[in-house]
Amino acid sequence: MHTEPPPLSALQAWLDAYGTVEDRYGHLLLEQIQPIDQALIDALKPYFESAHLDAREHFHQQVGIDLHPDATASGAHACYPDCLPIVARRGLFGEVIAGLVTQAYADELVGEHPWSVPIFLFRFHADVESYLWDLRYDPSRKRQVFGRFGSDFVGIRLDATGRVIRVIVGEAKWRASLTDSAVAALLHGEKNATCPTTGEKIHNGQGIWFEVNRDSVVPKGLRQLQRLLELRDPINHASAIASMDAAITAATPTLARTNLVVIAGNAAKKRKKLSVLVPWEQPPAEYQSGHDLQVVELILDGGEALIDGLYSSLWKA
Structure with missing residues (x-):
């Protein structure tokens, strides 16, 4: 289970937060104000370990290596998630950040919902298991990893009885340079x-807004979350499990939902302070979903050093 709270003091020292909410649309700009250093990595490390622990336990058991093998042990070179290729680690970072900002900045997001993130969905990344299996037996079998299908991130809001009354579904993207x-x-x-008409090259219309607009009424990630809670903590989450099953099997789904879009990366060279990538005044015209929308922009300087520093240090002294 994911049990580590966000390191709020470190986040406040590292980032300036500028949040706005206009009706059912929220926009949160997070700008880096302090350099990335070892102290920040150390502060974020417990949260990232907690986020990846379920997947690490699952994948290591599947491929037959210890949870925390000695450096000379068989398969030690194939530890999740630090053995994954760079591109895959960038993607994982964005998905953990989706959970981190959902928990840490809940009061600044649309609806001000008290979100819960009981566990992350990384164990459902099927190609990672295939990659680790091959790598465990042959260290030279390195390649890129296909992305995980389904929701990047799912969080839930519980009522006083522990039933799920709203879900937040995240789409998270990382880019090395956030140019226009x-x-x-x-x-x-x-x-x-x-x-x-003109013969000019245009966007194919299959970006984030396309994916968010066409997502199923009940996200696939909700069933995955339900199954994980059944496996990992069925007693403490009995009401949540039952309510998720009811929401999934209902003839007419009615579960309230918030869509979350997280864009993280390094600032473009000519970017000015407080400039945004997605307008904050109203939802983008391309957003056609009837659900609440929250956009989060995480603007960094030297973000690769943070990602590499984090993922090379997980479960290491």
């Missing part, structure tokens, strides 16, 4: 379609 063109490709899809 990079962000446009994220939001609107790659620029590989052709305008029938």
Whole structure:
């Protein structure tokens, strides 16, 4: 289970937060104000270990290596998640950040809901298991990893009886440089379609807004979360499990939902302070879902050093 709270003091020292809420649309800009250093990595490390612990236990058991093997033990080179390729670790970072900001900045998000993140869904990353299996027996079998299908992140709001009354579903993206063109490709899809009128290259319309708009009424991640709670903590989450099952099997789904979009990366070279990637005044016109929307922008300087420092230090002294 995920039990580590966000390191609030470290976050407050590291980031300035600028949040706005307009009706059912929230926008939160997080700007780095202090350099990334070892103290920050040390402060974030327990949260990231907690987020990845279930997946580490699962994958290590599946491929037959100890949870925390000695450096000379068989399979020690294939430990999750630090053995994964760089691109995969960047993706994992964004998904953990989705949970971190949901918990740490709940009061600044649309609805001010007291979100709970009982466990992350990383064990459902099927290609990671395949990658670890091959790597465990052959250290040279390194390759890129396919992304995990389904929701990047799922959190829940519980009522006084422990029943799930709202779900937050996150789409998280990392980019090394948040230039206008990079962000446009994220939001609107790659620029590989052709305008029938002008013949110019245009975005293919299959970016974040496309994925969010067409997501199922009840996210697949909710069933995955239910199954994990049944496996890991069925007694303490009995009401949550039952209510999730009822929401999933209902003929007409009615579970309230908030969509979360997290864009994280390094600031573009010419970026000015307080400039945003997604307008904050009202929801983007491309957003057609009927659910509440929360956008979070995490603007860093040297974010790769943070990611690499974190993932190379997990479960290490």
